[in-house]
Amino acid sequence: MDIEKQFISDFIDDLSADRVTIPSLPEVAMRVRKVVESPTCTTAQLERVIGLDPAISVLLLKIANSPAYRGQSPISDLKVAITRLGNELIRSLVTSLTVVQLYQTKSLQLIKRPLQALWSHSTRVAAFSQVFARRFTGFKPDQALLAGLVHDIGALPVLQQLAKHPDLLNDNARMQRILRELHSAIGQTLLSQWGFQQEIVAAARDHENIYLEHDGLVSLTDVVIVANLHSHIGTPHPHAKVDWERIPAFDKLRITPDESLAAMEEAQEEIKELQRLLSPP
Numbered sequence: 001m002d003i004e005k006q007f008i009s010d011f012i013d014d015l016s017a018d019r020v021t022i023p024s025l026p027e028v029a030m031r032v033r034k035v036v037e038s039p040t041c042t043t044a045q046l047e048r049v050i051g052l053d054p055a056i057s058v059l060l061l062k063i064a065n066s067p068a069y070r071g072q073s074p075i076s077d078l079k080v081a082i083t084r085l086g087n088e089l090i091r092s093l094v095t096s097l098t099v100v101q102l103y104q105t106k107s108l109q110l111i112k113r114p115l116q117a118l119w120s121h122s123t124r125v126a127a128f129s130q131v132f133a134r135r136f137t138g139f140k141p142d143q144a145l146l147a148g149l150v151h152d153i154g155a156l157p158v159l160q161q162l163a164k165h166p167d168l169l170n171d172n173a174r175m176q177r178i179l180r181e182l183h184s185a186i187g188q189t190l191l192s193q194w195g196f197q198q199e200i201v202a203a204a205r206d207h208e209n210i211y212l213e214h215d216g217l218v219s220l221t222d223v224v225i226v227a228n229l230h231s232h233i234g235t236p237h238p239h240a241k242v243d244w245e246r247i248p249a250f251d252k253l254r255i256t257p258d259e260s261l262a263a264m265e266e267a268q269e270e271i272k273e274l275q276r277l278l279s280p281p
Helices: 003-016 027-037 043-050 054-064 078-085 087-102 106-136 141-149 155-162 172-193 198-206 220-231 248-253 257-266 268-278
Strands: none
Touching: 003 155, 003 172, 027 043, 027 087, 043 054, 043 078, 043 087, 054 078, 054 087, 054 268, 078 087, 087 141, 087 268, 106 141, 106 155, 106 220, 106 257, 106 268, 141 198, 141 220, 155 172, 172 198, 198 220, 220 248, 220 257, 248 257, 257 268
């Protein structure tokens, strides 16, 4: 069997037998989720939990002072930042920011370059997803941002496994084929274990199915599909060659491909700001 096909087969077998290391969602995200879901949640409780992670605290202050959320004056107090942003937005942002940390551990140095490329792509899709959600759907923009940010999270365990196979890791074409084959199913498993909302799990599972059709209103998966297509413009990715007129997700968003391109052009500054906010400190 070809080494590439063998890797894919072995990975699927290992996953079924629980031999694949699935990263844990950082503890601060789990604690914040628990506090926010409590009917007695207070700003002081959130401040105590978030304050245990100085890096997350700094990033939340940066976001609270960004053009998207800035009030009449800059703030340097975490409690004020939490009040300004609100509990639900804090939960999404903390989850997003802790995902950043998963890409920065020292144990991943062997795959640093593909991880950087993956993170750059994920932040672009996240920014595009937020813009599309804000302009064309009733979804909360931060929910779409999170869906875009984690849509390729399944690639992380695959890359960790590829680090043990330098012949595949150093062959970019083979590596990309392996990632395309495995990452969606792994992403579904990973996000389900982390307790993510079903809509976000579905977006990770189905975003590569660009001809997906479904009944009902627009879904987060539709948003991520369109955002992902935009992210591949001008790249050698197979999705860069498809006819957008045949993509059902555009109809679900009630926009034409040309209208989507115009919207992204108008939102360039917003997109750059969102990517900046999601960049590691």
